Amino acid sequence: MSNLFKLLSLIGQFIISLFVVVGRLAFFTYSSVLKIFLPPIYIKNILLQMFNVGYLSLPVVGLTTLFTGMALALQIYEGASRFNAESTVAFVVAIGMVRELAPVLGGLMVAGRVGAAMAAEIGTMRVTEQIDALYTLSTDPFRYLMAPRLIAGITMLPVLVLIGDIIGISGGFFISTNLLELNKATYIKNTTDFLQSIDVISGLVKAAFFGFIVTLMGCYNGFYSKGGAQGVGSAATNAVVSGSILILSANLIITRIFFGA
Amino acid sequence: MKNPIIKLSNVTKSFGQKIILNNLDLQINKGESMVIIGGSGTGKSVTLKCLLGLLKIDSGNITIFDRDLDKISLNEKQEILKKIGMLFQGSALFDSLNVWQNISFGLIKGKRMKQNLAKDIAIDKLIQVGLKPEIANSYPSELSGGMQKRVALARAVATDPEIIFFDEPTTGLDPIMANVINDLINNIVKKIGATALSITHDIESAKKIADKISMLHEGKIIWTGLSSDLEQTDNKYVKQFIYGKTKGPIEIKIR
Numbered sequence: 001m002s003n004l005f006k007l008l009s010l011i012g013q014f015i016i017s018l019f020v021v022v023g024r025l026a027f028f029t030y031s032s033v034l035k036i037f038l039p040p041i042y043i044k045n046i047l048l049q050m051f052n053v054g055y056l057s058l059p060v061v062g063l064t065t066l067f068t069g070m071a072l073a074l075q076i077y078e079g080a081s082r083f084n085a086e087s088t089v090a091f092v093v094a095i096g097m098v099r100e101l102a103p104v105l106g107g108l109m110v111a112g113r114v115g116a117a118m119a120a121e122i123g124t125m126r127v128t129e130q131i132d133a134l135y136t137l138s139t140d141p142f143r144y145l146m147a148p149r150l151i152a153g154i155t156m157l158p159v160l161v162l163i164g165d166i167i168g169i170s171g172g173f174f175i176s177t178n179l180l181e182l183n184k185a186t187y188i189k190n191t192t193d194f195l196q197s198i199d200v201i202s203g204l205v206k207a208a209f210f211g212f213i214v215t216l217m218g219c220y221n222g223f224y225s226k227g228g229a230q231g232v233g234s235a236a237t238n239a240v241v242s243g244s245i246l247i248l249s250a251n252l253i254i255t256r257i258f259f260g261a
Numbered sequence: 262m263k264n265p266i267i268k269l270s271n272v273t274k275s276f277g278q279k280i281i282l283n284n285l286d287l288q289i290n291k292g293e294s295m296v297i298i299g300g301s302g303t304g305k306s307v308t309l310k311c312l313l314g315l316l317k318i319d320s321g322n323i324t325i326f327d328r329d330l331d332k333i334s335l336n337e338k339q340e341i342l343k344k345i346g347m348l349f350q351g352s353a354l355f356d357s358l359n360v361w362q363n364i365s366f367g368l369i370k371g372k373r374m375k376q377n378l379a380k381d382i383a384i385d386k387l388i389q390v391g392l393k394p395e396i397a398n399s400y401p402s403e404l405s406g407g408m409q410k411r412v413a414l415a416r417a418v419a420t421d422p423e424i425i426f427f428d429e430p431t432t433g434l435d436p437i438m439a440n441v442i443n444d445l446i447n448n449i450v451k452k453i454g455a456t457a458l459s460i461t462h463d464i465e466s467a468k469k470i471a472d473k474i475s476m477l478h479e480g481k482i483i484w485t486g487l488s489s490d491l492e493q494t495d496n497k498y499v500k501q502f503i504y505g506k507t508k509g510p511i512e513i514k515i516r
Contacts, residue, residue: 040370125355128351128353129349129350129351129353130353130354130355130356132310132313132315132349132353133347133349133353133354133355134355135313135314135315135342136313136315136342136345136346136347137342137366137367137370137371137416138339138342138343138367138370138371139366139370139371144370
């Protein structure tokens, strides 16, 4: 009987802690999003974060999409050649990159680079009482730290993904026309003829959501970190893991909304 | 009887099952320098965090400038915070900002002062705490612990606050640097005519900077008196604490 009580107690504790986390995250999200629109707006911080999230992530996202576009062209060519449908390579590479691979892989790479860095930075500020110091200096940490990061994530990830789209498609073009000896003019025509604006838009909308998720998870895990170096390390890990899982699940939902039958 | 500028009445604060502050009563009058002494884990830092509104109390009242912290809006709280300076135990300097930006942070962000004017004040405060203006563009990581503490002190007093809180101001400093910080605190508090509340377990520091000393034990104030009365008291708890005796009414709890 006592074992049953222990089991029930453990289940109860788990459910309560789950509600605590959900409630805390909801409060954090509400406070952070609200402060995006309320003055004072720290323009300098926003520009700095845009530089960090956007410009400094460019090499990572660029290389990821370049190699992915190249590999995708090779894979699609190999599969399509079984049906004598090599002409579809251009279209499939383009649609695969803009709808799916550039936003998802771009989001995951930014989660690894930016999400972890934000969690570590804000986590260190938390454990060294810098966030308390902000508060005592009449500065709202949500306005000063979280809002600029969220704005940077939401605005910069679509820009990164758009650049990633171009690089990825160029990578596919390079492999297809040089290694696979497809006709350059036909490749470009197939890409531009069949690619629709909704394909690009859906990818950019996904990117904006992923930017929000990555920065929110980075800020949230950093803000609630505790226990010194170990706590900051856990916050960085949690930011990447939770950010990545949320990106993949949000991707499914957004894809369903845009293209679900 | 003087009107207290800070008043805590029956303040209780717990973390889970553990009661940290247990019906705590404390009053600090305008212009007074009060030091709370007490062992580790007795609730000194929690008291300060409750006063700053960083922690919410379970019951009781905290009034600062005759305003009940529980009954005022966030904006009113921020207005009160503009009149308060805080020196953190670990300095808590912003490592992404240089020295003068740290010192002038409250002036620029809190009081909306122009950057040039705020920088001049920051450098003036830097000189007041005995540092050279040349370090104004250095970052906190380039400074020693003692220098960081002085910069943090300059930041705490930059806005000429009416109340200043000092959290373990001399912890981690060598005796000479600790005395330098004590003297700076005394000089600055007198110069700007502020009310000061410090928490420390450094008895020498407490005697130097306090007008009045209170001892906190198990979440309650168990003794309050003038700084000069500290060594004459018959209170067994105070005696054990200030002489560091291992035997006495204070039991060291080892888990």
